[in-house]
Amino acid sequence: MGIDAQAELQRLLLKEDVGEFLAFEADLLDARRYEDWLALLTDDIRYWMPMARNTASDDTGREFTIEDEDVNWIDEGIETIRQRVAQLATGLHWAEQPPSRTSHMISNLRVLESSDGLDEVKTRCRFLVYRNRLEDEQNIFVGKRNDTLRRVNGSWKIARREIYLDQNVMLSKNLSVFF
Secondary structure (H helix, E strand, C coil): CHHHEEEEEHHHHHEEEEEHHHHHHHHHCCCCCCHHHHHCCCEEEEEECCCCCCCCCCCHHHCCCCCCCCCCCEECCCCHHHHHHHHHHHCCCCCHHCCCCCEEEEEEEEEEECCCCCCEEEEEEEEEEEECCCCCEEEEEEEEEEEEEEEEEEEEEEEEEEEECCCCCCCCCCCCCCC
16 A cells, blocks of 8 residues: 555544544533543633624624634633533533433534644534423524544543534523533
């Protein structure tokens, strides 16, 4: 097998491995196995969701709020995420009584960059998160996601997640789901 064929095979295997990891993560979230999901996050994670704004067509650089400068829907580290999971575990979370039923769908996965040792990769994908609670409360979140995954002790972990919703008005009553 030539060098180019080996590199292509390695790229395809990496993409498949990353895709399996993201599908596993989605299954954990849909099963409400949040403690297990926490184990997929690095201690230095940045979990960030900017707000979208309507801008002129020639001002696309201002379409989303700017990290560390503007207000965002979500800007969390591991401690805040752990607190959110702990609150969900109490059964007293007002926005999750009764608990939401969710389906996380991931598509258009691309591996954008990888380190030489393949121990860190940057990915981009599209997502659709469907949420239903009570008798008639439904939300659909659609957008794009940039993830930085890091291999820790042979397993992937999420070191950074950027979530870009394709809506600028939040139609949901709350943001209690994870993306």
